[in-house]
Amino acid sequence: MYAISLGDDGAELRPIEPWQAEEFLAHVDRGREFIGRHNGLPDVVADLASSRAFLQAYAEKAAADTGRLLGIWTGATLVGAVLLRKLDAAQGTAEAGCWLEPSAVGRGLVTRAVRVIIDWAVEERGVHRVEWWVSVENEPSIAVARRLGMAKDGVLRESYLYRGKRHDEEIWSVLAPEWRAARQAN
Numbered sequence: 067m068y069a070i071s072l073g074d075d076g077a078e079l080r081p082i083e084p085w086q087a088e089e090f091l092a093h094v095d096r097g098r099e100f101i102g103r104h105n106g107l108p109d110v111v112a113d114l115a116s117s118r119a120f121l122q123a124y125a126e127k128a129a130a131d132t133g134r135l136l137g138i139w140t141g142a143t144l145v146g147a148v149l150l151r152k153l154d155a156a157q158g159t160a161e162a163g164c165w166l167e168p169s170a171v172g173r174g175l176v177t178r179a180v181r182v183i184i185d186w187a188v189e190e191r192g193v194h195r196v197e198w199w200v201s202v203e204n205e206p207s208i209a210v211a212r213r214l215g216m217a218k219d220g221v222l223r224e225s226y227l228y229r230g231k232r233h234d235e236e237i238w239s240v241l242a243p244e245w246r247a248a249r250q251a252n
Contacts, residue, residue: 072138072178079179082137082147084125087118090137093144097167104204105165106228124149131155131191138170138179145170148179150187158194158242160187164210171206177213184214185249188242196245198238201226211238215248 069078082090094101094111102108111117127133133153138146146166153160162183164176187193198216200207211218216238224232 069139070182072175072182075173076141077173077175077178078139079136079148079182080139081128082121082124082135082144084118084121086137086144087114087121089144090121091117093137093146093167096169097146097165100168101165104201104207107165109229127153134183134186136179136183138166138175140170140175146175146179148176148183150183153187153191153193155191155193158192159197160191160193160195161197161199162187163199164207176210180210180214184240184245188245194242196240200236200238201228202234202236208236208238211236214240215244216240217244 069080071077072079091111091114094108094117098108107120111120121135124133124135128135131153134150136148137144138148146164148162148164151161151163162180164180166176184196187196198207198211198214200211202208202221217240219237219239222235222237224234226233226235
């Protein structure tokens with residue numbers, strides 16, 4: 067297994083695999099209420115079997131080159147994840163996403179981890195456009211999109227039914243030439 071350093075604080079980005087279902091479930095349980103404010107993951111991962119099934123689905127996406135899931139670890143503890151929910155290398159498009167449990171918030175972990183996964187998508191898989199879909203109520207996630215230099219493409223009004231309520235979603239994106247130019251400028 068590999069690990070990618072996320073900086074001097076010891077945080078790492080590593081794959082999460084089906085054999086880690088128990089650890090993944092413990093992570094979701096620690097952040098269940100917090101993560102579930104804007105993300106349906108806690109509704110999907112409710113027990114060990116569903117945890118394993120979720121991780122298996124992403125293992126299959128990785129094998130088919132249609133998605134990726136990478137965990138964010140601080141020390142030996144899984145505290146969040148970044149993912150490519152969708153990856154279509156032939157079309158050159160991907161959709162990135164994330165979540166964190168409360169103990170890891172405010173340290174820049176998501177921004178650093180998403181940079182790694184976007185770099186990989188653009189440079190290794192030839193993705194031209196990376197999207198970021200977010201509830202208009204999820205200010206921290208919108209702030210990540212801004213920090214990554216993404217442009218707000220628009221709002222899909224009441225497009226997402228979540229826990230019985232319709233939510234507006236913003237779509238943000240960055241194009242490969244913009245991503246590369248911003249990296250060279252830093």
